[in-house]
Amino acid sequence: MTASGPTDDTSETKRSDPVTPIINRYITTVPWRVVGVFLLLTVFFVVGIGGTGEQQAGADQFTADLEEADALEEMEERFSQNQRASGGSSATLFISDDRNVLSKPVLLRILDAQDQLETRDRLRVSSTGSPASNIALQLDPTADTAEQQYQSIERASDRQIERAIQDADESGALGPVSQDFSAPAASASVMQVFVNYDVPASADTGDAASLQFETVDIVDAIDGFTAGDNVVVFADAILEDEILQLLTDTAIVVFPAAILLIMFFLIVAYRDPLDLLLGVTALVMTLVWTFGFMGYANIPFSDSMVTVFPLLLAVGIDFGIHIINRYREERAEGAAITEAMRLTSTQLTAAFLIVTITTVFSFIANLTSSLDSTREFGIVAAAGMVFTFLIFGVFLPAGKVGLDNFREGRRIPTFGVAPLGNEDSILGRVLPVGVWLARVAPVVVLSFALLIGAAGGFLGAGVDTEFSEEAFFPDQERIDQYQSLPGPLAPSDYTFMQVLDRLENDFGVAFVGSVTVFIDDPQVRSDIALREIDRAIQNPPPSIEATDRRAESDSILDVIDSRAAEDPEFDQFVRASDSTGDGVPDKNIDLIYQELFDSPRSGDAASYVTSDRSAARIIYDVDVDAEQAAITADAQGIADAMRLDAVATGDLVVNQVVIDQITDSAIRSLFVAFILTGVFLILSYRWLEGRAVYGAINLVPIVVTVGALAGTMRVLDIALTPINAPILAVSIGLGVDYTVHFMHRFVDEFENRGDVDAALMITARGTGGALTGSMFTTVTGLGTLFLAFIPLIQDFGLLLALGVLYAYLASILILPATIVVWHRFDQQYELPSGVEKSLPWRQ
Structure with a gap:
């Protein structure tokens, strides 16, 4: 076929597809x-x-089969089992009051909620904590339970409560209250309440989820509290x-x-x-x-x-x-x-x-x-x-x-059988x-x-x-726009959005990705383990925060130093286990772990070393101005340089x-x-x-x-x-x-x-x-x-x-x-x- 029309030559090359005649x-x-x-x-x-x-x-759904994501999941599972052994799974309640969350009536309601949570056997609450508890302890240091703390607040006058709030603030024991806190006025609009659950290590995540949802129901039933309004509960199960x-x-x-x-x-x-x-x-x-x-x-x-x-x-x-x-x-x-x-x-x-x-x-x-x-x-x-x-x-x-x-x-x-575009x-x-x-x-x-x-x-x-978890959530303004839709079309209340709003606007905190080096190696209990962890903290790359050429980080070394500062006998044992005198033990490592896990504050050690001593982790603070790609590359470099089997992980790295x-x-x-x-x-x-x-x-x-x-x-x-x-x-x-x-x-x-x-x-x-x-x-x-x-x-x-x-x-x-x-x-x-x-x- 030429440009002007078909010819005999090209008409011979034109074929019909084999499917059309069959369909016809x-x-x-x-x-x-x-x-x-x-x-x-x-x-x-x-x-x-x-x-x-x-x-x-x-x-x-987008992180399946990623080495870094698998490491993060395994790390969280293994360390959550550690925490469960000492009262691990947790939830956070954000309780607000436009007038004053630190007023006596609100403090009493909060302590009532804590008491109900602690005394419900099926809820398996090992402990609760809040600024309300800390204020009560200022009034009566012997008030160990939420019920006793309730009574302490109930007996106190408004003036005594105000003084207790100011004393707690001066000593740094008040606890998490919103940025609008005023010490002279003893007022704030939001406080956080922590709930810890004693979930057996053998329990699955569904057990923890049911406890967290029941917590919402209990708090919501208290007069003056409405879940999703002046009470927002945040926990992993609720987020999922x-x-x-x-x-x-x-x-x-x-x-x-x-x-x-x-x-x-x-x-x-x-x-x-x-x-x-x-x-x-x-x-x-x-x-x-x-x-x-x-x-x-x-x-x-x-x-x-x-x-x-x-x-x-x-x-x-x-x-x-x-x-x-x-x-x-x-x-x-x-x-x-x-x-x-x-x-x-x-x-x-x-x-x-x-x-x-x-x-x-x-x-x-x-x-x-x-x-x-x-x-x-x-x-x-x-x-x-x-x-x-x-x-x-x-x-x-x-x-x-x-x-x-x-x-x-x-x-x-x-009707209307004429073709379009005639x-x-x-x-x-x-x-x-x-x-x-x-x-x-x-x-x-x-x-x-x-x-x-x-x-x-x-x-x-x-x-x-x-890519991030927050990218999947709309802003609250968009959700509010759809609340006027009728019946089933109206969206649910999303706790996660309210939690973000509380953290960012009331507490000045934004969700940031963590950078963790997860060490999964039997040699965690060997003599080289603590030295390798110490070496991974020295001379960090530019994206990792540092002081005196040491990374700003949290690891088992910090737990050892903290225990040694409080316990002279343990300090002497640590020194005896340090053959080089550089402050890092290089022998008796397993015995040091055992001492930490046998102490009343075993949960501190359980945050950085698993109970079977087969895994450990180092959590690094990152430069907020550093690029995410640079932070990830630096964290991966630290993990690759270790003689132990380690991988860089955490939300930021996975993202x-x-x-x-x-x-x-x-x-x-x-x-x-x-x-x-x-x-x-x-x-x-x-x-x-x-x-x-x-x-x-x-x-x-x-x-x-x-x-x-x-x-x-x-x-x-x-x-x-x-x-x-x-x-x-x-x-x-x-x-x-x-x-x-x-x-x-x-x-x-x-x-x-x-x-x-x-x-x-x-x-x-x-x-x-x-x-x-x-x-x-x-x-x-x-x-x-x-x-x-x-x-x-x-x-x-x-x-x-x-x-x-x-x-x-x-x-x-x-x-x-x-x-x-x-x-x-x-x-x-x-x-x-x-x-x-x-x-x-x-x-």
Whole structure:
């Protein structure tokens, strides 16, 4: 085929895909059998939904199988067992009063709560503590229990209580009260109460969780206290529960909003009730099949999976609108039902196949990620994309043929059967704007588009990467905005947000990541252990806080020094165990540990060495101005330099490792998706149309779309996160969805007419109308993710919606200019057919 039209040479190279004839035969001859088979498969997948794994939410889902995260989990488990042996699991209560939390009535309520917690046997509370207890001890140093402390406060006058508060403040024994504390006025607005539980080492985390939730109920039952209002309880179990609840609340708000908006635009696009019912049924089937696949594959529902379903809905909506709109075009030309669907399927099935395979490529490219959640996203999304093709490429056309055959000859009215974008409509007059621009200045349009893509790519290279537990929680203002929603749509109260607010605003403390070197080595009880720990503290790297060339840190050495300062006999034993005189014991190490664990303050030693003496840890203070990457690298350097088996861990280190993996995953999946998509498009068009160059032309708008999206992330200050890491690879699939439909229709029209301008005009109005309906429906559907409570899902929803919009604009505005530029180039350098066949761009 030359630039001006088809020729005998190239017509011989054009082939039909093997799938289309098979699909055509079944959907036009036995449509109801096809529908029946798909309904049976839907029942099969419905059964599979029950096998979906447990929900996963929050940061933990992205840290599975990381060495640093595994070390952190093991360290916390082993040291929590130490603490449980001495009364370990704990919770913190933030109690507030706008007038004065240190007033006598509030102090009495607090001590009443402590007494009830301590005296409930099933609650296993080993001890409680608070500023209220410390004030009571100033009044009566012999008041050992919460009940005795209550009586001490009850007997005291207001003046005596004020004096006790001032004495406790002067001696540093008052305890944690808010920054607005005034000693002269003996007032503050918030105080912290600590609750320690005596949980056996053999107990699992669920036991501790039940105790913490029961604590909330007990305090809430006390007159004057309301959990979630003037009493906020913070504990690990409650945090885990709230993370899962956040995912549930997001689904409750997002899914109904998406359904309403999608239904509105589907009504506009389909306009016929039966077509609408068929399209909605296909969408529901797509979701059911995908959920069922997750169940059979035992893949849990997580934050990442929230984004999969809008993506599949987007592609399904696109396929459905294309099928119905193209079918209506053929019917408007006078074709019978079966013939109209045969022509529609013949033209669209190849495009659907190309879109499906290239989109699957963009999803499975995420299998190169080292993050389990990202790989699971790729698997589920790829499977869902195949289901979408089958349902919308086979079931929906068969259902349409069956319904129209049933309706024909019966008095069942039809509504709005005119195709979108017909020449007489407003849309039909607007859509050819890209064709008009391509007529006037195609080189300018293409050059400007490539400039935008390049500028976006340059900006996008500087996009930040973010990962932390707090990133999964919205700010309180956003939650408050949704509290007015009716009934089940209203979100839960999130303790974590209130705890953050209390810590930051009332106590001047922000959650910061910890840096810990975890030593898991039997030699912890050997003679070299303490020397190695001491060496790891000397001459720390720049990101670690230091005094006199020693790191600001906490370790078993500090416990030994503290005990030696209080116990002369122990001090003498430590000195005798130090053969070099440098203050660090190098013999009798196991006996020193035993002395520490046998002391009344065994919990101090249990914080840094496990009871079996097989593991230890060093906790470092970090420079608040240091970069997280530098801190992580320095901590890893300390661990690597130790002669004991050690690993750097802690929240900060784990977060940085995930950040590094997010960046690598995003770049790797982008290149894999682009290469696979590019090769497949070129080979597909070479096979189907006899011209590989059509595949290359398809890639131009996609490159611009990806570049523009990357630049938008930088402009809007949206960081790469575990949730949106696949966005660049996915944007390739989104771009292909639009450009392939446009290009495939153009090729068909160009072959029939031999005129580029006429083919572009028909494509812009016909396929452009379907693309427009799909774009509006998809953008609004994906845009509902911006309503999510989880900020990371909000950002991903915005990026997906923008990616669809950019892909649509690129196909409508940029692709016509690209085609015209290629056409002119092809005409200018037209060569004899024998030479032509030897040139790559001619193939």
